Amino acid sequence: MDLTKTVKLQIKLSNDKDAALLKSAMEHYRLACDDVSRYVFDHGFPLNAVKLQIALYGELREQFNLKAQMAISVLRTVTARYKAVRTQLKQNPYRYQDDAGKWHKQTKNLTWLWHPISFHRPQLDLVRGRDWSIRKDGSLSLNTLDKRITVWPVMAHWSDYFDGTWKLGTAKALTSGGKWYLHISATKPVPDYGKKQTAHVVGVDRGLRFLAAAFDDTSKTTYLSGTRALNKRRRYKKLRARLQAKGTKSAKRVLKRINQRENRWMSNENHRLAKTLVDHYGPNTLFVLEDLTGVRFVTEQVAKDQRYEQVSWPFYQLEQFLIYKAAAVGSQVLKVASDYTSQRCPQCGTINKQQRDREHHQYRCACGFLANDDQSAAMNIKELGDQWLAGTARPRYTCKPAG
Structure with a gap:
């Protein structure tokens, strides 16, 4: 490739x-x-x-x-x-x-x-x-x-x-x-990635509270906080609202300038995040990400005052940065279906969205499994990567749990 x-x-x-x-x-x-x-x-x-x-x-x-x-x-x-x-x-x-x-x-x-x-x-x-x-x-x-x-x-x-x-x-x-x-x-x-060279499988769940929650094959979870990015976004949002309310020519010039500044900052943040993941796990790593096509649809269930942060995070850009940075060190990014990754219990396979407590950021299953909801999603994403390595061409979860 x-x-x-x-x-x-x-x-x-x-x-x-x-x-x-x-x-x-x-x-x-x-x-x-x-x-x-x-x-x-x-x-x-x-x-x-x-x-x-x-x-x-x-x-x-x-x-x-x-x-x-x-x-x-x-x-x-x-x-x-x-x-x-x-x-x-x-x-x-x-x-x-x-x-x-x-x-x-x-x-x-x-x-x-x-x-x-x-x-x-x-x-x-x-x-x-x-x-x-x-x-x-x-x-x-x-x-x-x-x-x-x-x-x-x-x-x-x-x-x-x-x-x-x-x-x-x-x-x-x-x-x-x-x-x-x-x-x-x-x-x-660069050489094409082969399944046999895989030394690590890492499931990466992307979000706002944590920019990434990465669960690896040693059962360890790495959290990359999103607090700094959220605060930055909200400051720009308030500043933009004040300038738009003024409506003057000078305000419009400032609006254009801060939009470019915000985009540059977000690009740098995505570069930093992708580099952190690649440097931490090294070569021969299979990074497994959800295919987030249509991610904007989740705003229907997001509070109105939080929708800007939800839709303005450039998930696709982060994905592209991680793809080429991983390829440069002999690793690969695998995209898998996002169906039910946040609703499924990684321990017993039960799919029940009521078991995810969004307010307290927990996933609690009747089988006794309890974890951070971002961690449980990353665990499910990693398992899809394991299925791909085992020979499943397009691994995904369905409403009816296996077994």
Whole structure:
């Protein structure tokens, strides 16, 4: 399999003229992406880059003054964004209740979009070898609409990706807070994970009170507290409410700034959490996670004043971080069905949601089993991982307990 990472590199430009050239190229690229997005929206979402090239290539070159490779990159950027949105829509189906009170799910697709996807942030995708390259002196050469410019990395940490094992791909030029950045994709082949190499099986239950409760094959549970994250979320929530109440232009600017700051903080928190799990359990570990597609539906049973925290935690991002960090050390993440993992007794297999006390965070079974409710869920998730290792292709729990 291939391990893919994004190297985030801050760069320094030589002068203001080069900065103006790069900024102009980024803005033309953004406008071209918006134009292609409107075409895709108005023509039934054709996401074949070759067909789009036939229809739009000449217009992109002429109207936006893009170079050949940049015009092709625009088409790829737009189709990739629509495919990502299509996947997100599919993972969050529309849920409705009929007249008889029965709940139904309807899969969403791109036709659910009311407007074309907009590209607000100036950007520029540069193809390795065509639009950007590395010079012998350590500087980088970037293509613009007028000429190539030379930029310098601010820090040398990214040199680790030039040991010959990483393949560098497209670089995305961005600017934020008056600084310039390149986000470069790096791919490295790693051996496929085999069941026989598994040394540890760890069931991981994700939540809010504990960001993760991990139960391993030594019957030990590791808790990673979510108090810090919850407090941070609530502070931002209150600040956002005050700014929205003001409604002034300056308040809206601050709202935009703190949203970006909050997202960066949450991303860093997910990175930290994934790294903690991988470092703690080491290589040859099978991390078992619930498939939380449609997790937003749980808000129906959550107090209204707590719903923001419930839906705003980026579970999918944590999952993606853990997948690539685990693969980097020779471990793997397995996703299993989430059915009844919080309602099942790990000791006797009884499934009864009344046995879970949410208020006191306990799971108490008639058989005598008593544990923290997050721990019991992690134990059930780990058992599904054990079943997968034993040969069950898609392990899951059903309403009728086995045995």
